[in-house]
Amino acid sequence: MRIMFVGDSMTIGSAGDLTWRYRMWQHLNATYGGPYKIVGPRRELYDPAADAPVSYAYGAPDFPERARAHLAGWGEGWQHMAPLVEDAVRASRADTLLVSLGLIDLGFYTNAEQTAGNVRRFVAGARAAQPHVRIVLLPVIRNVRARNDPSFAAECERFNDLLGKTVADLGTPGSPLLLASGPEDWDMDRDTYDGTHPNAAGEHRLAAAFANALHQAWGVGGPYVPAAG
Numbered sequence: 513m514r515i516m517f518v519g520d521s522m523t524i525g526s527a528g529d530l531t532w533r534y535r536m537w538q539h540l541n542a543t544y545g546g547p548y549k550i551v552g553p554r555r556e557l558y559d560p561a562a563d564a565p566v567s568y569a570y571g572a573p574d575f576p577e578r579a580r581a582h583l584a585g586w587g588e589g590w591q592h593m594a595p596l597v598e599d600a601v602r603a604s605r606a607d608t609l610l611v612s613l614g615l616i617d618l619g620f621y622t623n624a625e626q627t628a629g630n631v632r633r634f635v636a637g638a639r640a641a642q643p644h645v646r647i648v649l650l651p652v653i654r655n656v657r658a659r660n661d662p663s664f665a666a667e668c669e670r671f672n673d674l675l676g677k678t679v680a681d682l683g684t685p686g687s688p689l690l691l692a693s694g695p696e697d698w699d700m701d702r703d704t705y706d707g708t709h710p711n712a713a714g715e716h717r718l719a720a721a722f723a724n725a726l727h728q729a730w731g732v733g734g735p736y737v738p739a740a741g
Contacts, residue, residue, distance in 0.1 A: 513544075513546060513549075513607065514551050514605055515549070515550050515606065515609075515610060516550070516551050516552045516582070516600065516601070516606035516609050517581075517584060518582070518583045518584060518610065518611040518613065520585065520586070520613055521585075521586040521587065521709060522615075523582065524556070524558055525558065526558040526559070527561075527569045528569055529557060530570065530571040530715060531557075532718035533550075533580070534572050534715070535716055535719035535738070537550065538739040539723050539737075539739070540723075542737070543733035544733040549578075550579045551581050551605070552582045552583045552604055552606070553581075553600050553603065554582050554583060554584065554585075555568065557569065557570065558586040565585060583597070583600050587620075588616065589614065589620075590613045590630035591617060591626075591627075593634060594630045594637060597634050597641075598637035598640050601641035601642050606642065608645070608648075609638060609645060609646070609647045611647060611649050612650040614651075614652040615668070615708070618652065618664065619657065624667050624668075624674055625674065628671065628678055631649075631675060631678050632682065635678075645687055646688045646689070647687075647688075647689050648692050649690070650718075650722065651672040652668045652672055653698060654698075656700055657707075657708075659707075675691065679691045688729075690725055695714070696720065696721070698717055716738045719736060720738075
């Protein structure tokens with residue numbers, strides 16, 4: 513299994529973070545019995561001081577360089593990743609994508625329908641490189657803007673509805689698409705440090721959403737249990 517994490521600022525993380533990618537790595541080490549590799553073209557974290565993805569200062573010294581691979585970017589969404597995913601999948605030979613995107617698109621770039629169109633382009637690109645790729649997609653998670661802006665909250669809900677329809681339309685037995693449930697009991701006041709980006713509790717909940725989807729749908733690993741530390 514060759515896993516690639518795809519996401520925005522919640523996935524890349526910033527300097528000093530552990531990231532939910534680290535939590536997922538811990539989980540797979542503890543529960544997945546087969547060989548696997550985390551792959552992708554990037555390794556960096558976002559550095560707020562430089563306003564660029566140039567940091568390697570992960571908060572966990574035991575997180576090996578080989579497991580830090582990803583295709584994620586601060587301020588990047590479906591419209592940014594759709595043109596990149598074909599080359600990234602081909603170069604890394606990824607066969608399983610864990611994708612958390614959409615909030616930044618709806619906030620700054622595209623409406624719900626346009627964002628759903630970029631999801632379709634993303635899936636087509638991934639399949640062009642790996643026809644049997646399987647993809648787990650996370651719905652957009654409400655953030656502080658959605659709490660304070662009803663029209664933005666409605667757009668997020670609209671996109672999540674369209675995402676579900678897209679998964680149903682495009683999934684095939686040879687290249688399955690899986691819509692994960694949103695993180696259980698997500699509370700932006702408890703699970704983020706700024707209303708959007710996950711703190712340690714939020715990292716665990718994000719990892720659990722993907723881990724439980726993989727286990728329940730495809731028998732990968734086991735139910736998520738937070739590792740110590």
